[in-house]
Amino acid sequence: MSDTRQKVIQKKLPREVYSALKNVVGEQWIHESRSVVETYSKLSIEGGSFVKKHEKDPHVLPACVVLPASTDDVQAIVKICNRYHVPFIPFTNGQVFCNPTTQDPTLIIHFSRMNRIIKIDTQNMSATLEPYVDYAQLQAEAMKRGLWNGGTPLATTVCKLASQFAFAGLWQTDLKYGLLNRNIISVKMVLPDGEILSTGSRCIPRAGDFWEYGPGPDLMGLQRSGLGTNGIVTEITVKLHAWVGDDALPEIPGGRPSLKHVHDAKYDSPPEPLKNHKLLWVEFKDLDTQLKAMREIAHSGVGIGLNATGVYSAFYCSQTQEMTVQRCKEHFFPDWNCYVILANTTSDQQIAYEEEVIRQIIAEVGGTFLSETHKPEVLKALQPWNYDCIRHSTGYRMNRKFYANAWLPVGPLEEAKTTSREWKKALDLFGEIDITDRGGADDTPFVYALQRGHFCLFETDNYPDPVLPEEIKKAQAYGIYGAAVVTKYDLGPQLMAFVNVEPFTTMFPEAGPNAHLFMRKIRQVFDPNSVAAPGRQVFTEQEWQQFPAEIKAAVNAMRELNGMPRVE
Template sequence: MLKEEILKEFQKIVGDENIDDGEVTTNTYAYNWCVEFVNYLANKDPIPFSSIPKAIILPSTTEEVQKIVQLCNKYDIQFKAQSTGLGPWNQPSTDNCVILDLRRMNKIVKIDVKNLYVVVEPYVSGAQIQVEVMKFGLNIHMPGAGPMASALASHTSMCGPGFTSPQTGHSARNVLGTEWVLPTGKILRLGSLGLKKESDWYSGDGPGPSLRGIMRGWVGTKSGLGVFTRVAMKLFPYPCNTKYIAKGHSPLYDFHLPDFIRAYLLDCRNFKHLEKSLLRIEEEEIAFICSHMSSFAVMAIFSYSLESLMDKIAIGSMKKPLVIVIAARTKREFDYKQKVMNLIMDELNLTNIIGSKYEPKSLFYAECLRANLGYHGFIATGGFQSAKGQCDTAALCLNTERKNIPLKQKYIEKGVIANDFGEGAWMTSYESGHYFHMEVPTLFDQTNAESVKGIAEYMEESNQMDLVKHLGTPFFIEGDELHDEWGPHLMNYHIWLRKIKETFDPNGISDPGFYISSKKGDV
């Protein structure tokens, strides 16, 4: 709870009804997905509750956010901002922290059709944006977290790979003008948005160096360096016609397929052939989705319940599956893309299982277009998290996957994580195969302490393997301990990152739990 006089000051900013420091609310906000294994890794009880926030504050404007941050500085209280709030990164890392729940900042500020971008506030989901921009034949990049997640959070603060990344790239690379409340309470407007006259959102870089470089990296700062209140993000062509007709009831809606869309499920048999196939297909720039998954994961993306997962054993026998979806706006484009796929399948001796051995439900195509395949990861056990998160070439990603299998099998044999034969993986191309991402979805039981410990230990050991074998940097290297461990192996980056934190957050007010603190001795 807050001291009464401090509570009153916050109330003056947002109104009495938009702040609560009562136990019921603050305890509820202490819960989140995957907090249990974060706790375990921090030598705490493996329970799904973080530190309890001192209060929950719901600002509705940038100016209110600014005043809250200034007040936090005045009273030396940390803040943690969240929008749609998925995962432990939204949780306070200490007891001296308030949560800024940005759900009242929920507007699509601008759709600029001619300059192909959209400007949104934090509590606008990818799905909401997509519905609006589809009216103009456009699409938005959505991360693997899914269409329900905040687009602003993904673009400014979190990770960024998504199922449609071959055509829509990575969140971090789609950012334009950005409004950012720094930890000191100053408002920074990046790029063309910082112009005193006629400011606009079309560019986030300059004048001179691009401050996007300190705003985020391959992953974001997770509210460790201020609050992002509005962001412009690039729009992409919608891959086919925009009629989106779904009938029936959840979860098995009947989706009316657009004219020109087709899925391919190919078994590339071994890693070498898989790499060749990925590169060959992506060079042709035809894929809307180009994802390699383990056979178990492929079973999952075609399933809508545990029962239906179990009846896809035929798919489960695939060695190295590759899922390709092509979509087109015109018949000419569609014919050409199908011809290319036929040519490549001939060349590489691949067969499309879809149409011959298996026919997915129409809903699968709806979920492709809506970037909603990630949630299938929860079907088997209800608990799911990804290890790894490498991003460079296809070869690196596949090497990492290959080397990870025996490690994962060790934990499967212990009975602490679900049995996917150690092969669980998701890999996507970005930007027509210019680079690739891989992660290792791992299924566990979050209600079972042994399973929670198991996945935590597996992830730790997996990180170690990547470090020692030079397999790149996983995406959950965050917080002081991991930065201090990895920094010396990566050009001492932690020293520079810490200098940025110290410079832009001199009072350490922006919760550094999933970023870096300035209070260590390196600086």
């Protein structure tokens, strides 16, 4: 640890670069004062940036923040960055991988001014958005027109769709609608060298924006989950689907929640199911039965969403940290469970029919529905999901200190058992940090059934105290162990990008799918000056050299622990 009162001084951009940027956006929209850059430096769930804060590492501080208003602005900014070799980080909410890891003065391009819904095309069922538009905004406007985009991320509804495109865009309703990434019609991007790329049919003059394929090579596939490596999205056109609920989510009859010090129970009435939607919760005796039931339901073709949640229900559906911990201790929510989201998307009788199918499956596999006669108090406590399954709002209900270094492997449904078993091993190996770390070991990992259950995502997490760097480092050890597990068991890519990201890409080169190896080659083509989103999807040699030696050593220790050769 460094001297606790030592100041942390940011590097500044050369004056000529600053002036050039100021000329693009105007003085009001460029900031380099110390307190402004501070607010763009510590991220949400990225343990590394917290450790760096404790260590007083100045490299987490960007040099400058610039706020463009248009694609032209972005293009001009990127060209300046190329001219002067200034690394830049595209930035929306700053939740995950926006860390300015570079040791050179780095520019943050914050998109908060680019927040317009450009168009909702009811004929072609699509919406075109600027990069700062979030799911809540899109859904609110689309629902008025009888449409919606098909889901919101489990993280939070205020995620921006353009950011999600750079990762994957995981929804609770992936069972039917797939990831955001599979719901994109086109993007307009500023490439790392400042060129503008349009994809899909919008790049054909006067053809319109209705089809994801263009006349030439499909460059959108290269950008999907690209983490900003190959450019910045400035416009995104997403598919819309039929919405069968009301034109807005109904007000909760009891009112809206109040502050704790003026708390009134009437303001915490959880919502009833939405019109034409229904949630079914099922409890199982063990993980095997849970997974068997989920497999059968997924393959039966019913429902728009199918997931299982363990410790997360305690977080999402409890009002305070104390309540969360108490419910975890008591195993208030069923350890082994799943929930199915049903909707009348094609017929008024659809929910009734599909519920009957699910009841038959559960009767065969074994399981008990939460109901008025079986754990009604638990069913009542789970009611926030009635709205959250459509517009996820409690998803960042931490009610916990912090969470970091999640395991998010992808694989066939059965691999939930691998995750659970290995998470238990990690708990024994490294020791628990918080009571809730046992989520995923003593109860189900968070399981998301994607694309009709052909593959799933399994989530387990650490909950370190951010004030204690030792705890965060311990959580990082879990993270590295998780990467080793993913590699050892040939699971899908770590993290929500659905492609491997740095530093895992370099440290676990065996892990697939290995699109990043292709990206490594082409980064030089797209980004000849290595200025775009440094250190995200692929390291340059220089970025790798700058990566902390102790992390490299920890990775090799973990590789050896899992019978893998060292990476040099």
